[in-house]
Amino acid sequence: MEKLVIFGSTGAVGRLCVLHAVQDPRVEKVVAVVRSAPKPPAFFTAGAADPAAAAALLGAKLQQVRADFGDDASLRGACDGATAGLSCVGVYTAAVKDTADFLAREHAPNVAAARAAAAAGSVTRWGYLSGQGVAPPPPSRAAPGLLQPMFAFVKGSVERDVAAMGAFTRGVTFARPGMILGRGDALPGLVGASERFFNGAAGSWIARTRFAVQADDIARALVQSVLAGTGAAARGEGRGAEVLENEDIKRRAGELGQV
Template sequence: MKIVVFGPTGMVGQGALREALLDPAVDSVVTVARSAMPVTSPKQRHVVHADFGDLSPIAAEVADADACFFCMGVTSAGLTEAEYMPVTHDYAVEAARVVGGTFVYVSGEGADASSNTMWARVKGRTENELLALDRPAFVVRPGFIQPRHGITSRTRIYRYLYSWTGWLIPVLRRLAPKFVTSTDELGRAMVALAKGAQPTVRVLRSDEINRLAR
């Protein structure tokens, strides 16, 4: 099985990459990013590509994939909708156009195409377009993500948040299981989807992510 991972250096991407490399059913993982990254497994091939609005130059390397994990993301803080759209919507749609196989889009809890909140509206619109594709496509909507195995967020405020609230995670898991997952559970769920798992829903919240990971 061949999996393509967009955004492999972010927190979610790191988790997805780790679980894909650990799974014996996965023979090859192609990671795509704007800059170089350490390659720690013979199963991984890293592709450096600058323009995610046009993936045609790398199409030959990714078109035959069995699955694509779109883990790219950017915080909406301080951005206009026009600035937020490319990474969140345009790049995802382009990836779905070029990469073959099951498509898994990492969204977020609260995404809604009819929302008055900009980030939620953009993510919701992207979800709807991807789910309408004539191919297997799924959306994962994690809420609070617990980083594990040394994985950290590249966003400073998120790193502070996770360090301050880590002790609350066991409590949150009991009180609000629909809103809490971890990088390894999220990664395992995505790999399960790539391997052909058929959950009862195509938009998976944290509790459904955790259930699939098990």
């Protein structure tokens, strides 16, 4: 039986990861790492087909642990005894001031979480919610290259530094979705307007293309990846990372529940 630790558990994708993890028969316990007060069951059951049954599973399997990303000891404590973990910690580009701010709010907590999981010694699989167009930069690069988007550089730096740990012997999976549908977030500006359009009836066609993926599918794919050990190491390809883009995410999501 698995014990899964989830960082970024209160975000639009993270909370769905919690829901799918507690519903999986392979999982004995889910540790949802939170930065503020624990959330009520209804927070995690919003997308459940049977909210009452999901709430019962949450009561039996879920432990919410408050941790500080600046406190390595509290992060390691959250990972104690876990066999797999994933991080959906992220921040919207529009919410940051510059590259340094983006690195502090996305790179630093994600790398800290992965290091804590590696230090626990029992975590053999890891997943990270990255993004479309991301490529890990060279180790020497501390700022985006010419014409490289800040988003791609920062998330790529997370991928680079997590993969370089070489600590997760059954694989690392990076999910790189394009447009994320069904998040339900009230995003500002043009991004929010486009998401509202494509989440509606008029724009629903994009969900059937390779350019968009549902938040629920991302969560299902991440949970399946870390539970099944479907990363490169699990396939006998060493300790490299597996990358899932939109169509890969949809396929992996369909595997969840086929246990």
